[in-house]
Amino acid sequence: MSNTYVITGCNRGLGLEFVRQLVARGEQVIGTARKLEDLRSHTESGVETHALDVSNIDSIERFSETMNGQAIDVLINNAGVGVHSKPFESLDFNEMEEFFSTNTLGALRVFRALLPSLRLGSLKKVVNLTSKMGSIADNSSGAAYSYRVSKAGLNMATRSLAIDYRAEGFICVVVHPGWVATDMGGAGAPVTPEESISGMLRVIDRLTPENSGEHIDFTGARVPW
Template sequence: MTCTYLITGANRGLGLEFSRQLAARGDRVIAVVRREDAAGGVAALAARVVVAEVTDAAGVEALGREVAGEKVDVLINNAGVSSEGKTLAGVTAGEMERVFRVNSTAPLMVTRAALPALRAGGRRLVVNISSQLASIANNTGGSSYAYRASKCALNMLTTCLANEFRGEGLCFVAMHPGWVKTDMGGPQAPMTPEQSVGWMVKTIDGLSMAESGRFLNYDGKGLPW
């Protein structure tokens, strides 16, 4: 069955690869990019390109208007940033606010804006791209304060949404994509975007309400909070 996917950060990295793989199999992609001149290769893949700055209230409102008449099956909150300060000495309040705005607040606001379109869709699924660095249980190394904390907050928001909308049949999961060769992951990462997204698409295809509120690895295995 053909589905409609709404993907943020769709012009590069994992977002672009999601767009490529989903479009190749016949799914309909609505690609969200920050600037029109940044659309790049995704413009040829997506059924629609929506220009919206998802960290800006006006941008999110505009996104909501753009998709108001759509039937969105799956929202992939993919847009994210890494943090500069890796240690306590290097982190600043401004850095914490910037990273939280992109990695935590923006996915929540995008979800709210897209909610009418998700309710109209068939699958009613939201995938928040998280990170294993958000795992408190697995944090033995410290560092990357802003990034870890922002993704941990995203995980909490995922469970809150899952609990609030379970009665409506809306499914929310947080997903670790693996360590991937992207601008964020760096060239030393063991996985390519094609490999990571291939796994995630397979996992997303198999998700049901039984997984709502869970923190999953790209291969569908559960990760500890």
């Protein structure tokens, strides 16, 4: 039996590979992107596509209205901006606000807007794409303030969601995709999008309520907070 997945930021990178692999195994995929034409030119027929800018409240409301009454089993908050590593004294605070708005608030806004549909779903899985760079315990190289802070915030919020929505049966996790060769990860990254997504789908498929609130990487290993 197929399940319904909503994925944000699907026009390129990991989001697009999520769409490819989920379609290939026969799932119902609702792909979203702020550049709808770009998304449509990359995805095959059979994928439901919608415009969604996760940093724009009006865009999120329009999308959630179209989902009204439709069950969603798995939400994958993939859309993100990064990594830009400037020294603290040349840090651009406007950039920091943009990263926070997209990487942290974006996932929260989308989750809240889609709650009615997620409540109708049978799996109730919420997967927020984080990064090891958001791990405080793993930070041994400093810098990258905007990106690190935005993902650390997402981690904390996901942990609270896991607690607050456990009684309703939701499973909320943050997943680190590895260092992957996308526009964000760069061509020299050691993991391919295919490997990262097949690993993350294995992790997502195996999630149980006991995993809710965990920080897991694409191999299934726990990441320190």
